[in-house]
Amino acid sequence: MSMNIGYCRVSTGKQDVSLDAQEEKIRAMAVVHGIEISEVIVDNDESAKDLNRPGVKRLMELIRAGSVRCLIVAKLDRITRDVGDLQRLIKLFAKHRTKFVSVEESLDSSSAAGELVINLMTSVSHWERRAIGERTKTALQHLKGVGFRVGKTPYGWTAPVRSDEDRKAGIRHRLQPVESEQKIIEYIRKCRSAKMSFQSIANVLNSHGYTTRQGTPWVHQYVRNAIAEGKKVIAA
Secondary structure (H helix, E strand, O other), X not given: OOEEEEEEEOEOOEOOOOHHHHHHHHHHHHHHOOOOOOEEEEEOOXXXXXXXXXXXHHHHHHHHOOXXXXXXXXXXXXXXXXXXXXXHHHHHHHHOOOEEEEOOOOEEOOOHHHHHHHHHHHXXXXXXXXXXXXXXXXXXXXXXXXXXXXXXXXXXXXXXXOOHHHHHHOOOOEOEEOHHHHHHHHHHHHHHHOOOOHHHHHHHHHHOOXXXXXXXXXXXXXXXXXXXHHHOOOXX
C-alpha cells in the first residue's frame, strides 16, 4: 500500500522552525495536491549534516519498499543540507517513483525542471556554508597572529579577564606573557638548540621539579606543544 508521507526536523538545541509549523505547511500542501497525509515522520534535535537520522532511515526503508507515493517537507534543508546526500535522495525517489515536494521553495521533483532547481538550490546552500567557514577560519587565524586569545590559551601566556561590557562590545584582549612559563619555554628552546630530544628535555624538567600548567609531569608531547603554541603568538 502506497502512502503519502510528511517529514519534519528540528535542529539540535534550536527550535527555529517548529514541528507544528512544519506539519501545518505539509498538510496544507497535501490539500493543494489533492492527497491525504498518512503519516508525518519526525526527527527531533537532529542535524541535517548527513542522513544518519532515525526518521530519515525509516523514511528511506519505506521508499525502498515501494510504500511511499509522495513525500512532502516544509523546506528543503529540513531533509538535507548536503549536495551529495540530496543527489542520492533524488535518485532514490526516482527509482521508486516517489514524488518529492518542498513547500517553502515550491519545488516538485516529478518534473525535470523541479529536479534541476532542487539541485541548484542545494549547491548554492552548500557553497554558502563553505564560504562562511573559510571566512571564519581566516578571521580566527588573523586574531591568533596578532596575539588575541582564540580558544585554549597556549602555555607561556595568559588571557586577561574580560568584563561583561567588553564581551558585549566584542572587545578582545591581547595575550600577556607568564614570566615563569616563558623561562621554561626559553630553556626548552636552548635544549633543542643543543640537539636534545623532546623526551630528554621532559626528563630534565621533571628532575628539577617542574610541572606543566595542570600540575602533571612533562612528557615529550607537552614539550613539543609548548614550543609550537608559542610560535603562533606575537607579543603585543
